[in-house]
Amino acid sequence: MSLDVGRETLAATGQDGETAFLSVLREALDRLMPMHLQLGATGHILHAGPSLQKLRPDAPLAGRRFLEVFELKRPASLTRVSDLACAEGGRLKLALRDAPRTGLVGLVAPVPAFDTLIVNISFGFNIIDAVQDNDLTSADFAATDLAVEMLYLVEAKTAALREWKALNQRLQGAMTAAEQQASSDMLTGLANRRAMEEVLNRLITAQTPFGLMNLDLDFFKSVNDTLGHAAGDHVLRRVADILKAETRANDVIVRAGGDEFVLIFVGLSNPERLADLGRRIIARLEVPIPFEADTCHISGSIGLTVSDFYTATDAELMMQHADMALYASKRNGRGQVTVYSEDLPGIGESAPGD
Amino acid sequence: MHGLINRAVQCFVRDIYGADSWATLGAATGVGTGGFESMLTYDDEITFRLLDELCRMRKRPAEDILEDIGTYLVTHPNTRAIRRLLRFGGQSFTELLHSLDDLPDRARLAVPELELPALHLTELKTGRFKLEVASSRGGFGPVMAGVLRALADDYGALAFLQLQSAMVPREVLVIDLLDAEFAEAKQFYLGGGLERPAEGAQ
Known part of the structure; x- marks a missing residue:
């Protein structure tokens, strides 16, 4: 049914054509678009759909001016309601002026024959806020929405x-x-090689000075061979306790292999102080360790280097140098500390600072 | 069976029979007390082992326990999210019944791996419906009976439900809707589940 036909039909009934036409349609529009508005030429709301009215249950929308109830966000700077349909294809962005200031989207369809605008409104992306603010139920939306x-x-x-x-x-x-x-060794709870590499990388990246100490237990193999693995494990746990006691909380103790340990001293790069500390560790390792009826005797050899020796710190090179110093200690009769230096035998091909 | 289904059984045992019961059941079935992850898929066999053991523990037939699980899913505060999602099915109990055919698809929209049994509703005559529940080994029929009994309550409808066949691959549930507006429906606000997120079947 076209609007013009409808108008004629209604005019024939002798009623006021416009009002009667809209009131006949109103019921259908309320059902199809429960959030629509009918606006008169003066910009007043002639009728509001039931769900839209539900947003302001205590204040009837009909009779009020459209632009007093709604803030027009887009198209901006329109003052005449009659222009609404022209700009941006009749698409509107709106918000209610009083709280809760629910954002809305609208679409305008002019009905020129009756000098009326129909504006259908929806919540758009604000729907979640809207249903929370207004206690809406499924019945408030058209089944096709x-x-x-x-x-x-x-x-x-x-x-x-x-x-x-x-x-x-x-x-x-x-x-x-x-x-x-x-990243930790199951027997001693100390860090393992994987963790050591991470720590070294971190220190080098942050350019934190540090000392690196390699410790090999001496005579550990004979404990294992003569007293068994249980004794060996006991000794290793005891060694871990000694190392923990002799280092600070942020130093890193690594069990690098069977009886090899690496100690990383964060922020401590004075070789003399580290050598003293190394000697103290060895002295404690040499204290006989009782195990069941037996006593275990071990010692330790240490080689150390510090990051201050290098202009560009290289973890691998430092490990090599600490190893060389360690072997020097072993060669010189075990139970001692050697600080890396270029004079150590066998370093010809890897001078520091290269 | 999807983890959500297994976890629903786990939460039912925990919330209705207590944490100790779950610990016993989890240990007896080899699932462990930690139980199921809701977003992983498990072998069907595990679910049936769980049910068999639960029936033995409670000394009750599977049908009864499964129906209790259905009721639990709709009525317990911990499964509030499920009740809400089911209520999206319709504005009245009748509408909800007619939406059941789409339930497996609806569930898949949220969790693509979640496979629910095929549901098919026919209206035998005014106020009398037949719901067919099809799954490989059965068991969902009694669950649906519990779910629908609780939902009828939720909608304020007076309905009489009867399982004509259960624990077979094709289960039949007959629903007599005696009074669609027997009592006041529990409110269902669209924004109710979003404001304060529901706990889920944790």
Whole structure:
């Protein structure tokens, strides 16, 4: 039914054509577009759909000026309601002027024959705020409006996402635990080689000065061979305790292999102080360790170097140098500390600072 | 079976019979007390082992326990999200019944891996419906009976439900809707689940 035909039909009934026509249509419009407005030529609201009226239950919208109730955000700077349909294809961006200032989108259809505008309004992306602010139910939306389906999806996806997040958190926890296990030695609880590389890289990147000490236990093999692995394990745990006691909390103690340890002294790069500390460690290692009915005798050899010896610090080179110093200690009769220097035998091809 | 289904059973045991019961059941079935991850998929066999063991523990037939699980899913505060998502199915109990055919698709929209049994509703005559529930080994029929009984309550409808066949691949549930507006429906605001996120079946 075209509008003109409708008008003639209504005129024939003898009623005031415009009013009668709109009131006949009103019921249908309220059902199809429960959030629509009918605006008169003066810019007053002639009628508001039931769901739109529900946003302001205590203040009837009909009779008020459209631009007093709604702030027009786009198109901006329009003052005459009659221009609404012209700009941007009749698309509007609106907000209610009083709180809650729900944002809205609108579409204008002029009905020139009756000098009226029909504006259909929707919440657009503000729908979640809108349904919370206004206690809306499915009945407030036309069955063809996808708003309820969208809310269902948002809620279903939110619930699913919550489960995913919980799973991620549990996996994160398991990963941290696994990483900790992977970076520590099971027997002594000391860091392992993997952790050592990470620490060295971190110190070198941050250009933090540090001392690097390689420690090999002496006579450990004979403890293992004569008293068994249980005694060996006991000795290793005792060594770990001594090393922990002789170092500071932020120094890093690594069990690098069977009876090889690496100690990294963060921020401590004075070779004399480190050599003193090394001698103290050896003295404590040489204290006999009781195990069941037996007593274990071990000692230790130490080689050390410090980051101050190098202009460009290279972890691999420092490890090599600490090893050379360690072998010097062993060659010279064990139970002693050697600080790396260029004069050490066998260093010809790897002079420091290269 | 999807983790969400397994976890629903786990949460049911924990919330209704207590944490100790779950610990016993988890240990007896080899699932462990930590239980299921809701977003992983498990072998179907695990779910049935869990149910068998639960029936033995509670000395009750599977049908009864499954129906209690259905009721739990709609009525317990911890599964509030599920009740809300089901209520999106319609504005009245009748509308909800007619939306059941789409339920598996709706669930897949949220969690693509979640496979629910195929549901098919026919209106036998005014006020009398037949719901067919199809799954490989059955068991979802009694769950749906519990779910729909609780939902009828939620909508304020008076309905009589009868399982004509259960625990078989093709289960049949007959629903007699005696009075669609027997009592006042519990409110369902569209924004109710978003403001304060529901706890989920944790």
